[in-house]
Amino acid sequence: MKVTVLGTGGGARAHIAKLAELGEEVHVGTRDVHATLARTEPDMMGTAPFKDFLAEHPGVELHSFGDAAAASDGLVINGIDxxxxxxxxxxxxxxxxxxxLIDYAVPFIYRHSPEHPWATPWGIMPKLDPCDSDSLGEQIQRALPRTRVVKSFVTQEQTTVVDPASVGGGDHTMFVAGDDPDAKQQATDLLKAYGWTDILDLGPLVCxxxxxxxxxxHSAIGFGPGHQFGGHFGIKVVR
Ligand SMILES: NC(=O)c1ccc[n+]([C@@H]2O[C@H](COP(=O)([O-])OP(=O)(O)OC[C@H]3O[C@@H](n4cnc5c(N)ncnc54)[C@H](OP(=O)(O)O)[C@@H]3O)[C@@H](O)[C@H]2O)c1
Known part of the structure; x- marks a missing residue:
């Protein structure tokens, strides 16, 4: 398959590396190829320059967002902020x-001044916008009516998404939601290739x-007092 990952951040890199390991032809999208390759310093999260990552993953191709999307033969993963x-x-x-389009982005607003802030190890907990009566996944679907949007991955830390066996032997749950059954099947097939065995279809994209x-x-569990799980834990729907 020719699979496209839109994004060059830490989440995107987990998918790019795993897809390449699975033998897929991986195309990656960025805003400006020259600017991305010219970066020599880690970003504010400490993520190494993408050029270094590419050197470790020969065969992965970097394009503009549009060219990367065009290169896919059917499956695209969204890792844009x-x-x-x-x-x-x-x-x-x-x-x-x-x-x-499998969307795993979180609509976080990092710069805000809540009346009652929630302190986390990385600063004040970002707020979600949209939230409650809408979602980023639905906003993307409304903006792209001819694209089949599936929401997934987002309930797990990125390295666990691509290596579920690294937590509890893989006995935990991953979710998919979307309005197109065939697209959800594609997402499910990808998750199985990643090693997931408990994939719960939540139904329509509103979920x-x-x-x-x-x-x-996820943050409350991972960073609650005395937990120190970081992001390395799974959740299991017992039924
Ligand atoms: N397990 C999960 O589901 C999971 C894990 C990690 C993150 N996330 C979420 O997934 C999203 C991506 O996270 P990430 O850590 O991989 O990367 P990120 O650092 O949040 O985002 C990086 C990507 O966003 C693009 N970007 C940044 N500002 C932009 C702008 N103004 N216009 C267009 N593109 C822009 C960057 O483009 P360039 O390539 O041009 O720099 C880069 O490709 C976030 O919403 C994050 O919260 C989910």
Whole structure:
């Protein structure tokens, strides 16, 4: 398969590396190829320059967002920063026409001044926007009506998404939500290739609201006093 990952951040890199390991032809999208390759310093999260990552993954191709989307033969993963995803994806709607887009972005707003802040190890907990009565996944679907959007991955830390066996032997749950059954099957097949055995279909894309809001529970579990799990834990729906 020719699979496209839109984004060069830490989450995107986990998928790029795993897809390449699985033998897929991987195309990666960035805003400006020259600017991305020219970076020599780690970003504010300490993530190494993408050029270094590419050198360790020969065969992975870097393009503009639009060219990367066009290179996919059907499956695209969205790892564009949640606050900018709708605008960036809308600009390449034609290249995403008819394709399945698995969205794992979280619509976090990092700069805000809440009356009652929640302190985390990385600063004040970001707020979600949209939240509660809408979701980023639904916003993307409305902006791209000819693309089949599936929400997934977002309830797990990125390295666990691509290596579920690294936590509890893999006995935990991953979710998918979307309005197109065939697109959800594609996402499910990818998750199985990653090693997931418990994949729970939540139904329509409106359930992306629950997945995105789970980000706060994920932080509460991971960084609660005395837990020190970081992001390395799974959740299991017992039924
Ligand atoms: N397990 C999970 O589901 C999981 C894990 C990690 C992160 N996330 C979420 O997934 C999203 C991506 O996270 P990440 O850590 O991989 O990367 P990130 O650092 O949040 O985002 C990096 C990507 O966003 C693009 N970007 C930044 N500002 C932009 C703008 N103004 N216009 C267009 N594109 C822009 C960057 O483009 P360039 O390539 O040009 O720099 C880069 O490709 C976030 O919403 C994050 O919260 C989810």
């Amino acid at each position: 949640g606050h900018n995803a709708v605008a960036a994806l809308s600009a390449i709607a034609d290249q995403l026409d008819g394709k399945t 992306a609201r629950g997945m995105e809001m789970y980000a706060h529970v």
